Amino acid sequence: MNRTRSEALFEEAKGLIPGGVNSPVRAFRGVGGTPFFVRRAYGPYLEDEDGNRYLDFIGSWGPMILGHARPEVLEAIQRTAADGTSFGCPTARESDMARLIRELVPSMEMVRMVSSGTEATLSAIRLARGFTGRPKLLKFSGNYHGHGDSLLVDAGSGVATLGIPATPGVLPEVAQQTLTAPFNDLDATAALFHRFVGEIAAVIVEPVAGNMGCILPQPGFLEGLRALCTEHGAILIFDEVMTGFRVALGGAQAHYGVSPDLTTLGKIVGGGLPAAAYGGRADIMARIAPSGDIYQAGTLSGNPLAMAAGITTLELLKGMPGLYADLSRRSARLASGLVERAHAAGFPATAQSVGGMFSIFFTNEPVTDYACAKRADAALFGRFFHQMLDRGFYLAPSAFEAAFIGSQHSDELVEETLDAAAASFAALR
């Protein structure tokens, strides 16, 4: 595959933008090589600057569950833009969005819109600390909650891909307030509650981990977190920036039947434009200014174009009753099919999937937490990634990221992907 134009563009970008990218994982550091530059996208496909086409398993890292350039979404953005793109005044659309979110995710009794997932988690944590009057935060190793200072401790996604142990610029006194436990380890979580009695403001968790590859919660884990938080008066925050409207229409909390106190949303909620949200129990949310004393604000929060794209996306998802069953079936087929083809070629592999997300790990051991994920063969993942890319299939350029499918990934495309995987593994033998 010829990527000379992308290569030239990347060279130029490296002199202008740190690492040539505006978000680290885009740079292919986890798999080697140079990233392709995208010219346009449609349905399940990306097209690069050299005219190559790829079946896209990233979907802009989550948002594009209905495919790229979805006509209804484009039309809503264009129609809305004609009336102005930002007002800094309240609009009816913001209540439409809040109502829709509350309908789909009932634990979100009140909702505040922000512009990124990072902003949503930062705001939710400030709120939890303000509400409880406690300093500490408990998170799980390998979970990623955006790039806020207190959340970069032992983080997943690009931090995991680049193997960055601690980020210079995050003050030790801030990092010290973040406690970590292994994902799926209730005993370690309970031990931290007993060691720091009355100090833990919140537990924040990706209810399905997606930023160290896709790792499912073990039965009882989310229920156990709910019980521990209730017992110790801490706020349970489900970071559903990735899982919201992806694992099920009501997110992981609907799929697993566990209700958090606060939820953060992003990615799909903006329909491909910058929007995110946090919300939850009305008594907690009432503490946010101006109804309460905990400050949080945003010039572009509830932006009309982002609301139009997000509302249209959520309404379309609402109108597709079989979608999540299809996504689950297809992601399960991809997961098991990839493992079979890896094994057939003599490579170790295991995979997990739920709703529209899945991951393959190159190890035969079960993967339940970050330590397990790190034991998988990341170098083999890099070689497999490039084999697939050269065949026109774009997986996440890191062993520590989940893959996503959407409504446009048909059964035929799933089978094409598995055929390409068989050829890729054969080439790697």
Ligand SMILES: *Cc1c(COP(=O)(O)O)cnc(C)c1O
């Ligand atoms: C992507 C992600 C974030 C950060 O969202 P941004 O919009 O990139 O700031 C936070 N939490 C989770 C679980 C995510 O997957």
